[in-house]
Amino acid sequence: MEASPFQPGYPRPETRDGVFSREEVALANRNSGILLETLSLDVTPVGLHYLLNHFDVPLIDENDHRLLLDGAFDAPLTLSMQDIRALPQVTERVTLECAGNGREGVSPRSHLMPWMYEAVGTSEWMGTPLAPLLERARPREHVQDFVFTGADFGFDKGHAHSFARSLTPDQIADLEVMLVWGMNGQPLLPQHGAPLRIIVPGWYGMASVKWLTSITALTERFDGYQQKHGYHYRQRSDEAGTPITRILVKSLIKPPGVPDWVTRKRWLVAGPVTLEGRAWSGGGVPIESVEVFLDGVWQEADLTRPKSRYAWTHWQVEWAATPGVHHLICRATDAEGNTQPMQSRFDAAGFGNNSVHRVEVHVSDIPA
Amino acid sequence: MEASPFQPGYPRPETRDGVFSREEVALANRNSGILLETLSLDVTPVGLHYLLNHFDVPLIDENDHRLLLDGAFDAPLTLSMQDIRALPQVTERVTLECAGNGREGVSPRSHLMPWMYEAVGTSEWMGTPLAPLLERARPREHVQDFVFTGADFGFDKGHAHSFARSLTPDQIADLEVMLVWGMNGQPLLPQHGAPLRIIVPGWYGMASVKWLTSITALTERFDGYQQKHGYHYRQRSDEAGTPITRILVKSLIKPPGVPDWVTRKRWLVAGPVTLEGRAWSGGGVPIESVEVFLDGVWQEADLTRPKSRYAWTHWQVEWAATPGVHHLICRATDAEGNTQPMQSRFDAAGFGNNSVHRVEVHVSDIPA
Structure with a gap:
């Protein structure tokens, strides 16, 4: 039987410095970086902000879209885009970078998207502060994590999952997380998370979940694939590692x-x-x-x-x-x-x- | 002395099927393709149309930009963007494809941008028909080529040049070439040729010159690098070859x-x-x-x-x-x-x- 990437244990190929596989090139063709000549601009032009999408871009009709605040909230919410756009509006200029930026230069190289220098961009993100909305839903006292789940679904190392990441109540208090529906003065583009995403300023991009469908309050720690397995610094791929958070200088x-x-x-x-x-x-x-x-x-x-x-x-x-x-x-x-x-x-x-x-x-x- | 890619004769590396060089990956990181999941959409979202730019994207202030119609015209013209936007406006939905799309699948592979399937896109291009503007400048009887020159400049195989392509008077009569300043209902983006480009519908993308600065009427055939050397079908790289024109099915x-x-x-x-x-x-x-x-x-x-x-x-x-x-x-x-x-x-x-x-x-x- 043919080996399947949809089963755990499917091997990631070994790599050799300076020599790349067809799968790596396919990822490079699919994911796109900034053009370095636009570094003279304060704000990256629409369409040139880096894109790293694990799965397919969901094409969502914003009229049907709802954001659920569910789980351990005393006042759970279901919000339409109209509800969300009526919230206090802020615009913030934020530089985002992919945690995998520069991967190509690490030896031996991990067989993943072979970024060199270009997985970075700066946009004017338009939206509303997230913390007041969470407060409105009245999280219970013992909440340990807020889980942000996107509509994008697929497999990674045989694990089927919707892309999801979490932040603790302390992190929500420290970080100026935004719920975002616009970018550079226009509606969010499909590839950047339309109709709704979060932006976690100062952290690598994996935290800024796109195509946001729900925020779930948990009274235990979140153990989703992208939180517990993906996005850790590790010297050996079989160790627990350290969670990736802030962007490095x-x-x-x-x-x-x-x-x-x-x-x-x-x-x-x-x-x-x-x-x-x-x-x-x-x-x-x-x-x-x-x-x-x-x-x-x-x-x-x-x-x-x-x-x-x-x-x-x-x-x-x-x-x-x-x-x-x-x-x-x-x-x-x-x-x-x-x-x-x-x-x-x-x-x-x-x-x-x-x-x-x-x-x-x-x-x-x-x-x- | 270190070999220089800025001198003719600098060698292009040999390739091996399924194995790619760092330079090819850098090109794949820089140039970007459509996301195939958006093939359900009639019009490719802004920012997902394929991009193949030979040189750096010029960042042009449209207030200072002028289009020159020069050379063998009896009534040469210098037009501002304001002049051009005052011309009759048309919008046309056009599918463009890069002539190099699919290069990765050709064996042995040429050491260039390793496109697989994704160098295609469809946009609503807004602009004005080109032919009446050329007529207004009154090309002389013996004009053999109209040369379209972009502001993008660089080297290819040791040849320094601004990207330029030409069309004959017969081709201008046959093709519905547009002078374009908008895309999908908004101003042209820098990476797509802002403030002004042409679109040559039905031809591969190399003909649709971006960052257009001049249209020069020649009474001889144009022998620019991208016209005479680049963009030819060839079985051997040292033969004259056949010019690339129409998109293949x-x-x-x-x-x-x-x-x-x-x-x-x-x-x-x-x-x-x-x-x-x-x-x-x-x-x-x-x-x-x-x-x-x-x-x-x-x-x-x-x-x-x-x-x-x-x-x-x-x-x-x-x-x-x-x-x-x-x-x-x-x-x-x-x-x-x-x-x-x-x-x-x-x-x-x-x-x-x-x-x-x-x-x-x-x-x-x-x-x-």
């Missing part, structure tokens, strides 16, 4: 000059050039500094404070580009003193790789 | 059931299931039939005529799914009698692969 360079179509290496003419990019950290912690490695020296970049503490910081630095091949590197440090590592650290599933961004630039003394 | 299945996250294989419960998908051909030629291979027999699908002759056709067929592993196949035939081949045909750069779509489905007799 990171920065990217907008690649200067012009590209070669296939290699994506960069070309520019010698002379003064303004380098720019973005830096961010998790939990609302500000960026303290960005350094760029230029001609053997770390140069301090100028920073522009973001409009929101959950949005990325713009950086720029002047460079006198001289002929030859250069390998630019940028490195951010946040206000808690966390700095990006120069080399990727191992993680069994390639999570949380916040090592430095490197860009190869060919500088010529004559125009193209 | 093709069809896709919306994968039924639910996916496994990593393998993207499909799972569903035995019983009646409605299969659906899309079929299209080039040059405005209608789809004549779609057949779906089910349990050893080709079943004729029901077709719904599209609203525009340049848009894809919806098909559907009923299937009584029985337990076991099934390999679904769909095959379209157009009104000129062209049918999709069962196997991929060789092309040196992997262009025009319109072989049949295959989907592996695991049918279970018990629910998940």
Whole structure:
């Protein structure tokens, strides 16, 4: 009988550095990243925010959609989109990053979506604060977890499940979680969770459940697949591991000059050039500094404070580009003193790789 | 000295079937395809239309943008976006496909963007017919080509160029080329060519030049890189080849059931299931039939005529799914009698692969 990925124990292929399987390429074709040249923009254009969807995008008629607040609530709720849109409206600029961003650089590589640098984006999310709505449903005293369940359903390592994640009452009190129905001034797109999702600012993207159908209050800890098995830092894939939460400090360079179509290496003419990019950290912690490695020296970049503490910081630095091949590197440090590592650290599933961004630039003394 | 992709002769790596390089994965991360589950929709949602951009996306301030009609015109023009938006407005639903769609299935594979099936999309393009504007600029009698030049600039095989393509006066007379500034009821997005592009309905996407800055009338044939070297069908990469023009007949299945996250294989419960998908051909030629291979027999699908002759056709067929592993196949035939081949045909750069779509489905007799 043919082996089935729908049964537990179906093997994930071994990987080799720099060599990729058809399944990895299919995931890369399906999931999409930001275009690094748009790092000059404060807000990522619609359609260029990164997308990582485990299962199929559900196409939901918002007129029929209901959000259930059920389980251990004393005043459970069923809300239509009309009910939800009538709640107090807020807009917040938030940078989201996939916990698997940078997976390709981790060795040995986990056989999953092979992100390099591009699984990040910043949007203006429109919605309503979640905490008051939870209060309105009157969670019982002994609630330990609120479970957020999406309409997306499928299999992972033989486990059939709707994508679901949870947050504890303490986390709800600490984090400014939003219930979201709009993005960049327009209705949420299907691929970003229409008609309703949550945004958990400062955490990696897996917490920001899309296509939200229910919020269930539990008087025990949630043990759903994506909470208990997925999204843990692990040195060995068979250990319990540490849950993934806050985004780690990171920065990217907008690649200067012009590209070669296939290699994506960069070309520019010698002379003064303004380098720019973005830096961010998790939990609302500000960026303290960005350094760029230029001609053997770390140069301090100028920073522009973001409009929101959950949005990325713009950086720029002047460079006198001289002929030859250069390998630019940028490195951010946040206000808690966390700095990006120069080399990727191992993680069994390639999570949380916040090592430095490197860009190869060919500088010529004559125009193209 | 380090080899440079910015010099002619820089080698493209050899490929091996089913094994991919880091550069190919970087291209797959950068360029994005449609999500096949949205094939149920007549119009591809904003942000899910395929994107194939050779160089960086230029970020253009539309207030400063000008379109030049220059070269062998008796009445050359310089138009602002305000001038262009004042022209007669039309909206047309057009299916576009990348000429490299299906490249991954061609053996041996060309080391370029490794598209599988997803480089297609259908949008409502808003703009104005191009032909009257060209007439207004009064092309001289001996004009042989109109050259459409974009603002995107970079290198390909060591050749520095702005992306540019041409159409002959006969092609302009035959094709309903549009000058476009909107998409799905909103302004064109940067990644789709904002503020101005052309759409050449019925042709592969390379003809639909984005970020249009000029239309130059030439009294000789255009020999630009993307016209003379790129986008040719070739058996050997050193031959002149045949220019790529019209889209070849093709069809896709919306994968039924639910996916496994990593393998993207499909799972569903035995019983009646409605299969659906899309079929299209080039040059405005209608789809004549779609057949779906089910349990050893080709079943004729029901077709719904599209609203525009340049848009894809919806098909559907009923299937009584029985337990076991099934390999679904769909095959379209157009009104000129062209049918999709069962196997991929060789092309040196992997262009025009319109072989049949295959989907592996695991049918279970018990629910998940």
